[in-house]
Amino acid sequence: MLPVGQRSHDHRAANLMARSMSAGFRAAEAIDLSRKLENGIPTYPTHPKFFKMCWCAMGDPARMNQFVLSEHTGTHIDAPSHFMPAGSPGADSIDALPLDRFMGPAIKMTFGPFAASNVRVGAKEIRDWEQANVAIEAGDIVLIDFRWGHRWGIGEAGQSFLDSWPGVSRDAAEYLAERRVKLVGTDCISLDPGDGGGGALAAHYTLLPQGILIMENACNLERLDVISYVMALPLRLGDATGSPVRAVGWNIKRRHGAPESG
Numbered sequence: 001m002l003p004v005g006q007r008s009h010d011h012r013a014a015n016l017m018a019r020s021m022s023a024g025f026r027a028a029e030a031i032d033l034s035r036k037l038e039n040g041i042p043t044y045p046t047h048p049k050f051f052k053m054c055w056c057a058m059g060d061p062a063r064m065n066q067f068v069l070s071e072h073t074g075t076h077i078d079a080p081s082h083f084m085p086a087g088s089p090g091a092d093s094i095d096a097l098p099l100d101r102f103m104g105p106a107i108k109m110t111f112g113p114f115a116a117s118n119v120r121v122g123a124k125e126i127r128d129w130e131q132a133n134v135a136i137e138a139g140d141i142v143l144i145d146f147r148w149g150h151r152w153g154i155g156e157a158g159q160s161f162l163d164s165w166p167g168v169s170r171d172a173a174e175y176l177a178e179r180r181v182k183l184v185g186t187d188c189i190s191l192d193p194g195d196g197g198g199g200a201l202a203a204h205y206t207l208l209p210q211g212i213l214i215m216e217n218a219c220n221l222e223r224l225d226v227i228s229y230v231m232a233l234p235l236r237l238g239d240a241t242g243s244p245v246r247a248v249g250w251n252i253k254r255r256h257g258a259p260e261s262g
């Protein structure tokens with residue numbers, strides 16, 4: 001048991017931490033980066049579909065639904081185990097990853113809009129973007145807005161979301177890995193383009209074995225500032241190759257319509 005003085009010191013430190021975190025979030029505006037999960041949302045062509053079903057409870061007065069979904073439903077994160085042989089070193093499942101891998105300072109870069117032609121954004125374009133905007137730092141989350149999200153839709157209306165979407169090239173993935181980012185996200189259904197980058201799926205095979213996570217189907221990226229704080233927490237699904245996430249980005253709060261004070 002700690003002496004009384006020590007305990008109150010710990011409480012003071014905890015209080016300071018809790019209040020400064022609270023002040024940080026109050027100074028920021030939260031942007032929801034996650035898609036709503038509902039029947040008919042786009043899924044990767046070979047992946048399981050999403051179903052929400054009413055659970056007719058047997059005499060239970062409470063209302064409830066049942067969801068049937070994939071680890072890669074909606075806005076989700078891929079764990080290294082998604083593209084690595086089971087049991088190989090570093091093939092971590094989503095529940096094995098420490099929480100700090102899902103949060104941190106984020107850089108958002110925008111490319112496009114592109115035609116439905118499996119465009120690959122390369123390392124040069126990322127370096128040029130950095131020159132014109134801000135440099136990526138080690139440990140950053142990098143989110144790429146391909147300006148593809150407006151194609152998302154339910155059922156037939158979402159068909160064009162799955163038509164030859166853009167992604168990153170192998171050299172772009174290698175460059176981001178070199179910069180030691182922690183996570184790379186996209187507004188498309190995969191970080192590899194619609195043709196899998198010629199079928200090689202180079203972004204997945206480059207990033208995941210190096211422990212760099214991938215987030216797919218993010219939305220509202222156009223509302224996110226170039227620099228923000230992002231948190232995308234997965235469900236603690238045992239031995240899963242990925243998980244849906246509730247991704248939130250925090251922009252610095254601007255004072256709308258308030259006169260500049262001197």
Ligand SMILES: [Zn+2]
Pocket residue numbers: 072076077078216242
């Ligand atoms: Zn995935």
